[in-house]
Amino acid sequence: MIGNKKLAALATTAVLSAMPLSALAQAMDAQAMEARMAQLEQEMQQMRDMLQAYQQRDAANANANANANAAAAPTATALDATRVAAPAAPAVVMPNAMPGTKFSFGGFIKLDSMYTRTSDGEIADGSAGRLFYFPGATPVAADGNGHSASYTDVHAQFSRFWLGADTITERGDKLKAYIEADMYGGGSNAFAGNEVITNTYALTLRQAYVSWNNWLAGQTWSNFQDVAALPDTVDFTGPSEGTIFSRQAQLRYTRGPWSFSAENPQTTITPFGGKGARINSSTDVMPDLTARWLTRGDWGHFTVAALLRNFRYDGHNESGGALSVSGKFNMGANDDLRYMVSGGAGVGRYLGFALGSDTVLDEEGRLHAMDGYGGFAAWRHAFSPKLRGNLVYSVAVLDNDTAWTGYEVTDKAQSVRANLIYSPFPKLDLGVELSHAQRRLENGEKGDMNRVHTHVKYNF
Template structure:
């Protein structure tokens, strides 16, 4: 009931109060007195009813307002979860869910499930069971000098499935981010499980860093690596021998197109005239990198440099050397349906940065008092074509050459490796990829002996 509904009874009551006393003058004094008392009682009753109706109306309006406020609050919470921001990024939550985080920090989670199946044949021996070369294309694992067994090995796994957590916030005018990323390519089968029963694999730390404004500290991709230039491969990497591929702890500063970093100084050292290697952490000077990246609608181009110390200390020897390298990489758009991705890297003493340490950083001399840096020249080129919104394909060529000194290294070390990859990837709906890739790889030794690898690789990958 509203105010309009109450006007009519109230008007009648007022009219009665004004007209009825005039009629009372025509009556007797006694009748007039009785009538006045009766009218006063009626008017008091009407006033009480009006007050009651007004009170009920006010309570009803208050209840409606409270209900509307509750609905508006609920809708705002739904909008915070479902409505996209102007920059296209969805709002994660209306209130923080990080118990110990900064106020208004945004928490996010993602990753993908990736299932791989590979049929592999080699012509100069077999890749050892359970080795990394059975999980993805690893040129250093291609057998050389063994017997051609003329058979195919089938391997299946989901070890490259991945997940990550991130927290982003603005604190007192500073942008801050914490990032953790893991995959399942960790823990040997001998430690956790086997293919006969559980196929258990361990969680492996990939990245763990914090960034604030222009600074970053923690483990992430090396500043010497251009991740944005990597091809769209079915394999874990694809053109492995031709690319820089390292994740490690570092401190990095980025200002516009420029970035510089101080990174973990590990040294991979080969023995004198031996194929054996050791990884030394005796370095006391961090690897230093500098990168410049230019971007546009045409794609991007990046130039990077690295300088480093090589060092190995033992109880009886102290060997050292120096390393340096440069790289050119990028992506060039050839219209809306095609692009070229490329990398060219060269230098001395940067072996562990290229092709999963296809070659060592250097080799010890006869007295183990000096480290002779190993020269490397490597690169890849990849063409990507989008046939339609659901189907795309990639063709890649990759090669690496090592400048060994046979007087120091002997003839059994790797001289060169190369590979060709071709794939088709079908996406029946967004975030789901079903792909197949053909790979041919070759590794050659300083002696001239070589071995080939042929692989058919299928994958199903769903990102979330």
């Protein structure tokens, strides 16, 4: 305001000074006129300089006020900038990974506690039968002079973790890599430690494979096995003797409801005369071949699988084949029935954790495929969203030629179990299971096992 008043006063002075010019022009000579004009020009230049100075000062004041206002509200300015800014690009966790790859991780922690009583001897400490139900490990005294034994085992060896990587290429191809491991240690703690101090367990590779669209290459569940039909048990597998169970290296092709695979071959052999001995042979040439057909819907699923094998040992060959039918049938919202029936010549190591051998040697050293059959049925009922229970029966029967195998080999194994599993929170299971199992030899001798098994399991 002060600057404007001064500017007006100067303008008034200039006008008053200019008023007498017309009168004086007649009296003054040319020299006086020129002097007066020079004075006026000087005054006008002073006015221009002052006006420019005032304009610069006003502009500086305006900028200062704007900066002050901006500083007074920094939060609003930062918030507005955040709202309009584009999302930041995610950090590159694996710079060498294929673009667009999604990584995943999961697993579970599982504590198993069990009290076991056997009628005909003791299951070896640290062996698979002390960790979960292993039908071939149920003690049977061949001479009938067995003794009872009881023991408690607590372990966390079945705790598991897995890593996955999934990618869809620009062309739409689907790639997947998957690896999974636990601390089972192959069923023996002899080389990994003991329970005296640190309870050291060995890492066990379960699965490791890569898939590309319809193809899969690596180690995973056998295409001859229906994992989706396995019951909901506290034990690692539950109805082991009646279950097709195998993980191994393979090449698999899947198209629609059909899948085919060529899998790692391995032959188990009962020597002539038996006496409980077994030979493992890796001299096979032809891979184990499988084919599977699957259908599924809201009602559950149903599948049929076939297995074709060729055995070689000490210059002799034999062939075998087996079938497996399995599935799950939903009975309303709270119940389902799961089942499996399998059998054939040379099914051996695929059934019941290799309860029987694939082949047997006769007195001349020739191979013969051994017949075996097994199955299970499991009923699952949900009492509430947090409480469920299962009732399971399983059996396996081996058709031994006792002239070659002798009478000290397994003829039949069966088990029954019932459990309750409570989930107080999502992904946390607290379970208790009662089971009774029996193994019988060809000579008629039997051994029983009773077990109370509890677990705490948290999935992540």
